[in-house]
Amino acid sequence: MKIIVKVLCLVWFSVATLHLQAQRTGLAPERERPQIGVVYGSVTDNSTKEAIQFATITLISKRDSSAVTGGITDEKGRFRVIEIPLGQYSVEVNFIGYKIQVLSGVKLSPRESVERDLGEISLEPASTMIEDAEVLASKELMRLEIDKRVFDVSQNITSAGGSANEVLENIPSVEVDIDGNVSLRGSQNVTVLIDGKPSGLTGSSRQAVLDQLPASSIEFVEIITNPSAKYDPDGMGGIINIILKKNKLFGYSGNISITAATGDNYNGAFSVSKRNDKLNIFANYGSRYADRFSERRTDRITYDDTRPSELIQEGRGSRVNFSHNMGLGTELYLSSKSTVYVNGNYQLKESNDEDRNEFLIFTDMNGLTSKEEYFRENTEKDSGNIIGLNVGYELSFIPRQKVLSVDFSFSNNSSEEVGIFNEFENPGNTFNYIERNDIGNDFQFYSGQIDFENRIGENWKIETGIKSTQRKVGSDFKAFTNSETSDELVLADSRSNDFEYEETILGGYAITGRSLGKLGVQLGLRAEQALTDSYLVTTDSLFENDYFSFFPSGHLKYQLSQEKELMLSYSRRINRPRTRQLNPFTDFSNPLLIRVGNPFLLPEYVDALEASYSFRTKAFQLMTSVYYKQVNGVMSRLVSLEDEVSTVSYQNLNSSINQGLEVILTWKKWEKWNMMLSGNAYKTASDGSNVDSDLSNEGYAGNANANITYKSKGWQVQASARYRSPFVILQGEIQRIFFSDLAVKKSILKEKGSLGLRVSDMLDSREFNFETSGGNFEQKGRRKRESRNIYLSFSYNFGKLENKNKRNKAGSSREGMDGIDL
Template structure:
């Protein structure tokens, strides 16, 4: 069925209110804004900007740049001013008049590369590795050694607050329902399978990562745990430059990439090609026991699976930007990628009855492959008005993806004896996603700022799954009607939002409201099950900050967020690689809602940053996995809605440089999780205290050699029917800058071989213990070489791996 498109009254009201607000405030006091970039053309966060009277030199205002290098100084009288910024004493002259009280200083460039300039003063002014703003934490990953050899998933393992399990699933503060954006945009592949998408994205393409635990209403409310926004590197350096990388790993792994940019001034273009080959052994051990109503054992089983996985991907990307004067920029990019996967496994299973006698003993052999093709195109137009910081940005993106693959199974029985059994599956999935966004920013002369916009996200997927088995009597393949099915899912989300930010003395405020109309159609065509769910909701957000001193700040925030079921959650047909472990969706799932409130303290000074936050997340209709015993040793894992759950926690963070060349970044989180699953038949409320911690240690031994060690631990976490057991991992890296243009890199992931995932289920009728491990430690040795640009500056750049551009 075609989805309906609606224009809501509230979206019109939001824009009307925005327009009235603009008209009402254009006569306020003066304001100066701008952006600061280093010599590489990259925005610089945390740079102090002072506003001084030109005639007297008197200090009027002191502000600092945010993660995008932007600054704004408000409540200024008409007059002539001088902006001073950077340790090298860079200045810019700006004049305000009664007729033109708002001025945009434009792109302000630091005179030289800050690292080189400040070596003369024995001070390091390198780009901040961590920056905390009113609604997010930003991690600059240019120095992370894993960004040279690994995948995006490997890189996220090194960032505080983020956990990545053995299957590549990402969680934020213990919540696995996280929205991952690429350059602020959603991705069809990231929405369907985050683990695979992160495995296919090379870490060397990432410039920084924003962690947003309580997003403002500007952002989509999807993701009850919050948002992880991955910012990719792009062109922007004057002249031309290129970076080539090649890495070779153990067990046949290798990857490489070439990235080139050209920027003569009014425009810039870039192109990249990357290729990755992975070999990853994987093993699963599982045991289970079934019991009757009297607690007597009725059956048990143990199994072990050994699997070899291989993965090949190739990505081609090109794009550029053209600047029409100072105020207007048109950007475009296209991306083409192919991914091929193959796997082979052997699963040995022994089933016993209640008395312990063996009823089945067999091997299940599996071979399979999958091919995936992805196309993506983006177009954006940015236009500023009158040099006053007002800006309109319109973005259009489209993504199309096709996956085709299949599996072949053979069951070989020892007990009882009998003929070998064969099965096969073939699946084809197509998906597409179109996103249209229009965002308008209007800063006012008194330092306040209004942001408003509209967004449309349209998604569609079509999954055609075909299963069959070999009839040993006729030697003919027979359609398996229990698994063969076709499922079509379509959705549209229309959104309108407005946020308003103001600063009154030491107090900063940001309030927002987002209205969304969601239209969804889930069509299980084989079974004739159709579910249409249309709903409209309002998602408010509030952020406040208070500057106790120049170095200390308090923060308070609230947001309302949602998790919408996707096609994997809704399709009721079972899929499995093991006939004893079925997995199916639930077409009657409701959206999950969460209310999140957070209070925090920050200290920033003397080269260190300390953070402390207290938060609570109240969730209702939470989507969770539930495992049920279907009898005869068969378990079905499906999704259902919880009644309620609560997370109450404390998060601590610190960055410091206790010794010259030594940097520490610590993040820790302890929380109490309380689950009420009475509506699913589980008696009482279950609660447990869990915690996780991560320490990243970086040591610049000298100008050429740097070392890095990241260690993380996650304690046991509660599930409705049991818990996920503790998990630990340590990653090691080293980079050596051999010349001004060439560096060598060594990385070791899971140094001590401790990385595994273990899940325990314990109910009255079922106990289960499953442990998953990947193979041995992943080791890579690589080389990075940079072409073009200034060789001297490149030599300094090799310390930070910033050679692929900035925003």
């Protein structure tokens, strides 16, 4: 709703400006007055004293009653209008649902002052209501803030019926690979948050959570490529913050949506909320069922002077995911100054994998070639749940010059996995080996923080805070193998392990910001003490790694004009090792690909510098960015080969450099068309000479996204396409990927409902191809998952929303606009 209002306000200003120009056409030229005037202040509700965002500020010339310039209030209700021609004005303050407030006698002159502080301007709510209203304005696809880009995804129909992963695929510079791994500008070292909280999104659980989170529950996606010191420093590539839908208007509203797709894929979602002047409560539920096939082929050649060989592995399988997602939250308004909030979420998940692989090994010895063939069947069942709780309190000092907030979060992600592996030498299933793996995983996250914001006048801002987080991760792996003396499976102690990891981080930050006319400056520093323990219970081995770190940040923003601005930012961030990388016990679950962690693996640090230019008109918005990132102590996955068995291990390398150019263009030249194009080109270079003199690589890569939407008479058509070029990795290269989607939606039931049809990966071209090599081997591989599906969806909105300050006072008029009937 806020975005719609903002668009309406921008349209209003554009019309007013055109009208002003038309009025002056044909008039005699007059001497241009210096444009050095500035007015600033804040806008609040006179009853609740809450800040009003997106209120319009219009300066009307006393000379000819024309609208000269204006502005819009920010999220704190503040405004600052610059480059005003000197003269006398009246200032008109307006917002939908409020009575217009006019301030007369505002004079800007060198003799008195070219700057005027209008103070706190209070608006009186209008008390009337419109039973039926049709909102025609469309939301902005992207808006820029000093340290982030915000994308509205609520209108994206090419992800309708899909998951959060499919939403992220439509975000510029964000990529999601075939396994659900998320990357930003080519880096998978990215932090993903939901409503600003981790919510159990760590390690392999991230892919599962995002794949089972319905796209229909997401409203915005925030991309923070160079976060300030206020944010946790984890995630070297930046931060992706997924904002779920919540109602911020008075009244009640809800939505029901269901989707069915080819290949046995279904999902449904329901959300409802109600808000008054004392309480806001909201709840949602979503369920997903997905059955998708996969296939793969790997061809590896091993070079050995006495026994060269070739291994061909082919496999095909299916994966069934079933999940329930539930959320419940409330905001209690104790007074106009203080708010208490409580949010909870629960996810129940289950997956079943079935896989069959064929292995062919050709060995050349003394000129003779031998052939060995065997099969391996895998069956895995994984079930678990995620519980999250967030409690907080916010106290503001009118007019929100000072804000104190306290926040506590807890989440628990637990799962039980059972995998059964059968190996046999011929299709007749004459087996010679059976193994069952029972894996118990548990992840707990605790977070507590206190933040304080103080605005000193209109130009200074100081923010400070402290935070403590604790992560506890447990992985109990038990392997059972067939016995030579019995048909029963027995515990194999040599292949089983119990690993625990605990991490405590104590941190604090301080940020100061200053507005100097057209220039905005923000500097920050964060300090953290990390205490980590890795404990291998199986061998009673404890590994401690404590470290102290500083994370400075800086942001500059220069307003060239109302349409153009420059931004420069710097930040230092960290990527900490995951438990799988730290666990020193050897994982034999795949006999041809064993894994072993490194408990002495250190975190890697990145220094990131970025410069951006933004140009915006009514019809389009262009943003270009150049960036440079240097990573020190790179954590890298290394593969070695011996006796036909690959071993994966982890080491810290010297460094890597990533530098590139990003361009994002949103275009709305015509009323019915929307278009967003983006491209990212970059160069990467890795230096691993501290491990091996030949362990270095560099190359160029890029990606491009296109999203085009057409709307007319209740119809909406959207097409999207994504391309990623080949790119180098430390020991090889990943091949190019291209895929495209198409969707159609029709409004029905008096605009309250809609029917949608979409086709994902129309050309069935989305697959993962790679080439890797080492000192004694070369390998090529292809992996493909089911990606071309046809989705049919239905959505229905219900309820009545009203302006948050609607009141039926005695004697009030019945005019205004503070109600929207959905």
